[in-house]
Amino acid sequence: xxxxxxxxxxxxxxxxxxxxxxxxxxxxxxxxxxxxxxxxxxxxxxxxxxxxxxxxxxxxxxxxxxxxxxxxxxxxxxxxxxxxxxxxxxxxxxxxxxxxxxxxxxxxxxxxxxxxxxxxxxxxxxxxxxxxxxxxxxxxxxxxxxxxxxxxxxxxxxxxxxxxxxxxxxxxxxxxxxxxxxxxxxxxxxxxxxxxxxxxxxxxxxxxxxxxxxxxxxxxxxxxxxxxxxxxxxxxxxxxxxxxxxxxxxxxxxxxxxxxxxxxxxxxxxxxxxxxxxxxxxxxxxxxxxxxxxxxxxxxxxxxxxxxxxxxxxxxxxxxxxxxxxxxxxxxxxxxxxxxxxxxxxxxxxxxxxxxxxxxxxxxxxxxxxxxxxxxxxxxxxxxxxxxxxxxxxxxxxxxxxxxxxxxxxxxxxxxxxxxxxxxxxxxxxxxxxxxxxxxxxxxxxxxxxxxxxxxxxxxxxxxxxxxxxxxxxxxx
Amino acid sequence: xxxxxxxxxxxxxxxxxxxxxxxxxxxxxxxxxxxxxxxxxxxxxxxxxxxxxxxxxxxxxxxxxxxxxxxxxxxxxxxxxxxxxxxxxxxxxxxxxxxxxxxxxxxxxxxxxxxxxxxxxxxxxxxxxxxxxxxxxxxxxxxxxxxxxxxxxxxxxxxxxxxxxxxxxxxxxxxxxxxxxxxxxxxxxxxxxxxxxxxxxxxxxxxxxxxxxxxxxxxxxxxxxxxxxxxxxxxxxxxxxxxxxxxxxxxxxxxxxxxxxxxxxxxxxxxxxxxxxxxxxxxxxxxxx
Ligand SMILES: Cc1cc2nc3c(=O)[nH]c(=O)nc-3n(C[C@H](O)[C@H](O)[C@H](O)COP(=O)(O)OP(=O)(O)OC[C@H]3O[C@@H](n4cnc5c(N)ncnc54)[C@H](O)[C@@H]3O)c2cc1C
Ligand SMILES: Cc1cc2nc3c(=O)[nH]c(=O)nc-3n(C[C@H](O)[C@H](O)[C@H](O)COP(=O)(O)OP(=O)(O)OC[C@H]3O[C@@H](n4cnc5c(N)ncnc54)[C@H](O)[C@@H]3O)c2cc1C
Ligand code: SF4
Ligand code: SF4
Ligand code: FES
Numbered sequence: 001x002x003x004x005x006x007x008x009x010x011x012x013x014x015x016x017x018x019x020x021x022x023x024x025x026x027x028x029x030x031x032x033x034x035x036x037x038x039x040x041x042x043x044x045x046x047x048x049x050x051x052x053x054x055x056x057x058x059x060x061x062x063x064x065x066x067x068x069x070x071x072x073x074x075x076x077x078x079x080x081x082x083x084x085x086x087x088x089x090x091x092x093x094x095x096x097x098x099x100x101x102x103x104x105x106x107x108x109x110x111x112x113x114x115x116x117x118x119x120x121x122x123x124x125x126x127x128x129x130x131x132x133x134x135x136x137x138x139x140x141x142x143x144x145x146x147x148x149x150x151x152x153x154x155x156x157x158x159x160x161x162x163x164x165x166x167x168x169x170x171x172x173x174x175x176x177x178x179x180x181x182x183x184x185x186x187x188x189x190x191x192x193x194x195x196x197x198x199x200x201x202x203x204x205x206x207x208x209x210x211x212x213x214x215x216x217x218x219x220x221x222x223x224x225x226x227x228x229x230x231x232x233x234x235x236x237x238x239x240x241x242x243x244x245x246x247x248x249x250x251x252x253x254x255x256x257x258x259x260x261x262x263x264x265x266x267x268x269x270x271x272x273x274x275x276x277x278x279x280x281x282x283x284x285x286x287x288x289x290x291x292x293x294x295x296x297x298x299x300x301x302x303x304x305x306x307x308x309x310x311x312x313x314x315x316x317x318x319x320x321x322x323x324x325x326x327x328x329x330x331x332x333x334x335x336x337x338x339x340x341x342x343x344x345x346x347x348x349x350x351x352x353x354x355x356x357x358x359x360x361x362x363x364x365x366x367x368x369x370x371x372x373x374x375x376x377x378x379x380x381x382x383x384x385x386x387x388x389x390x391x392x393x394x395x396x397x398x399x400x401x402x403x404x405x406x407x408x409x410x411x412x413x414x415x416x417x418x419x420x421x422x423x424x425x426x427x428x429x430x431x432x433x434x435x436x437x438x439x440x441x442x443x444x445x446x447x448x449x450x451x452x453x454x455x456x457x458x459x460x461x462x463x464x465x466x467x468x469x470x471x472x473x474x475x476x477x
Numbered sequence: 478x479x480x481x482x483x484x485x486x487x488x489x490x491x492x493x494x495x496x497x498x499x500x501x502x503x504x505x506x507x508x509x510x511x512x513x514x515x516x517x518x519x520x521x522x523x524x525x526x527x528x529x530x531x532x533x534x535x536x537x538x539x540x541x542x543x544x545x546x547x548x549x550x551x552x553x554x555x556x557x558x559x560x561x562x563x564x565x566x567x568x569x570x571x572x573x574x575x576x577x578x579x580x581x582x583x584x585x586x587x588x589x590x591x592x593x594x595x596x597x598x599x600x601x602x603x604x605x606x607x608x609x610x611x612x613x614x615x616x617x618x619x620x621x622x623x624x625x626x627x628x629x630x631x632x633x634x635x636x637x638x639x640x641x642x643x644x645x646x647x648x649x650x651x652x653x654x655x656x657x658x659x660x661x662x663x664x665x666x667x668x669x670x671x672x673x674x675x676x677x678x679x680x681x682x683x684x685x686x687x688x689x690x691x692x693x694x695x696x697x698x699x700x701x702x703x704x705x706x707x708x709x710x711x712x713x714x715x716x717x718x719x720x721x722x723x724x725x726x727x728x729x730x731x732x733x734x735x736x737x738x739x740x741x742x743x744x745x746x747x748x749x750x751x752x753x754x755x756x757x758x759x760x761x762x763x764x765x766x
Binding site (some may be wrong): 115181182218226253257258261279280282291361400408410 | 738
């Protein structure tokens with residue numbers, strides 16, 4: 001059609017993204033397998049052909065790590081998948097992860113020219129396609145610079161720590177990651193559920209990292225087995241990157257919150273993902289779910305918990321949220337997925353106390369109804385309680401998913417490291433430098449709970465300045 | 478992998494192991510604990526550091542077999558390895574010269590009391606040790622405790638060794654005999670009912686009492702909140718704020734309820750483990766691999 005109207009050779013516009021093949025909702029709520037199945041080669045090429053190859057590359061400005069989007073998409077269209085993944089990896093160390101969990105609608109795809117009138121190019125799905133294609137082929141080795149002789153410690157193996165480690169290793173530094181848990185990956189392993197991000201994908205990305213020569217020491221809580229000062233002064237680490245994330249769970253501080261059956265989202269998801277409670281009793285760690293589950297909160301974490309609850313066998317899974325549907329902070333796609341799977345929503349509702357039976361087990365929540373008032377500092381209309389609107393909601397399990405703060409362990413044990421009032425580490429966004437020489441930080445521990453790609457961007461920025469710092473040091477000596 | 482260098486069997490259900498863990502041994506302090514996993518599908522369980530050797534790089538644990546993980550652990554032998562071993566976790570005991578301190582260890586609680594008593598004595602305290610068990614065959618580390626303490630009292634519930642009575646009976650006698658003004662602090666570690674009973678007793682005398690809580694845990698680093706407990710009306714995380722707390726402030730009833738939450742699953746797990754000949758991997762290794 002377009003060609004008829006405009007004689008200049010202009011591409012035919014396909015208004016919609018090629019749909020993502022997905023498991024049927026009725027089937028998928030009974031398993032933990034991945035929901036989105038990924039494009040096959042033909043679909044990927046067809047989707048890549050939707051791209052207009054805009055000269056100004058507007059999509060790139062939406063990507064925190066500036067993946068060369070048009071370039072890699074062009075390579076897909078030319079069926080050079082190996083070239084495409086190589087192109088992506090120049091900027092993004094974890095494409096199989098980002099292609100799956102980036103909030104693309106707020107990032108790269110938000111700026112896509114096609115998106116102005118039609119649906120944007122499915123950049124995330126294409127990125128995932130390339131990464132999965134590579135994983136299936138066996139990963140290509142990456143180049144590593146000759147050893148510089150410097151040792152760098154990375155604290156925490158979330159996406160930020162992994163990216164920082166990869167970049168530093170490629171520059172020839174000897175990198176050791178210290179991870180508190182028994183597997184590396186951070187939230188990618190313990191938080192984001194298997195059905196959204198298969199753990200084998202994360203571990204495959206981590207294997208790549210090991211191939212770069214990165215040494216990963218699990219079961220190593222920094223601040224306990226050694227402080228940052230000890231790592232630098234006694235163990236010979238010339239610089240440190242802190243990427244310890246936002247792992248401290250917030251609670252509501254309402255009566256009854258310590259009843260049995262009230263979990264933080266972290267506990268609920270860690271039991272399920274990291275400890276594989278969904279495979280109990282083959283795996284030893286249990287989880288109790290009951291019939292009716294209430295998840296408090298409205299973000300990605302809440303959606304993950306509510307969808308996990310259904311898969312663990314809950315008959316009803318409710319999101320209980322203080323504001324309305326429009327204010328839900330979760331990714332749009334995840335809200336849609338949750339609705340499709342049968343998650344129910346109690347909007348403009350918040351509990352005032354949790355009621356337990358004689359064994360201390362949750363049996364109900366007393367809730368208050370809310371209405372929306374004036375917009376608050378975040379620009380969202382703030383919820384105002386309606387006096388006298390108390391009602392009882394019967395539940396067996398409550399999952400508190402109202403946010404996480406930074407774990408104070410590292411700041412508390414590190415002299416000279418400035419933190420904000422909320423306990424976040426203060427770091428220069430342009431360099432990742434903290435108040436302590438040689439110590440850099442990034443990701444959720446600096447910004448508060450954010451996104452995978454932002455943490456990765458911060459890890460990349462810090463790696464660059466750590467390299468500069470070390471090279472300057474070398475010049476001095 | 479973390480190698481088991483030595484194993485001692487104190488009784489059919491109480492065992493000691495010395496684990497090769499130099500990173501933990503280098504920094505650990507009395508009162509801290511580790512979290513271990515025996516195998517890939519295993520649960521993370523907390524155990525107190527009962528002793529350590531910084532030079533050899535080893536940690537000693539003493540555990541009582543109560544469920545699947547501790548039983549599986551008990552089947553391992555010197556030379557076998559643990560899948561994971563992380564520590565030192567928790568806040569160390571507060572050690573200073575208080576004056577006279579009573580250290581009470583009940584059952585397997587004797588093990589965690591030992592390094593604290595030793596450190597208190599080294600700090601100049603007069604340490605009165607009280608250790609007790611249900612019956613004679615469950616008594617262990619009497620000699621070590623005698624060395625760690627300035628004086629030591631031993632008791633058994635059934636009177637099969639030294640004297641008959643609970644540790645609380647001995648505690649009461651000691652307080653009465655010495656006079657409560659002479660005692661600066663009581664430390665009580667053991668099963669929850671015992672710690673609770675000690676606290677009820679010392680409360681009458683107004684004697685400050687420290688207990689070490691055994692909540693359920695997952696990560697042990699302050700990330701999950703599974704270990705939360707109410708102390709003095711406030712929610713605290715046992716793994717980072719504790720495990721030691723002022724016993725008079727602890728809501729023991731809540732702690733007991735929370736610890737019992739997974740009872741059905743724990744039972745199922747244990748039955749399944751035992752019906753498979755003690756090995757859940759199904760390979761006939763006897764739980765060793
Ligand atoms: C359930 C859930 C769903 C999410 N969904 C999405 C999504 O769909 N898309 C998206 O972009 N983002 C999502 N996020 C947010 C995203 O996962 C985080 O922003 C990101 O993981 C932050 O990365 P990070 O590198 O800062 O640290 P983290 O991933 O938090 O990792 C920190 C690591 O440091 C370790 N650590 C902490 N303290 C110590 C210590 N003292 N010593 C050693 N190690 C330590 C921790 O064990 C952990 O492994 C989600 C988060 C959660 C919880
Ligand atoms: C900080 C800390 C230090 C500890 N130190 C020691 C130690 O030095 N030696 C030792 O033997 N044990 C110690 N424990 C208790 C030990 O962690 C549990 O016995 C163990 O987790 C039980 O695991 P299981 O799989 O064998 O039994 P499960 O199947 O998990 O439980 C079996 C039975 O034990 C009870 N139980 C489970 N967990 C606990 C717990 N944490 N505390 C008390 N009862 C529990 C259950 O209610 C159930 O009745 C400690 C616990 C904590 C929190
Ligand atoms: S990394 Fe995320 S934001 Fe960047 S191109 Fe890929 S999907 Fe888009
Ligand atoms: S803005 Fe959209 S159409 Fe243009 S190059 Fe980027 S992805 Fe292609
Ligand atoms: S065990 Fe997870 S916070 Fe204490």
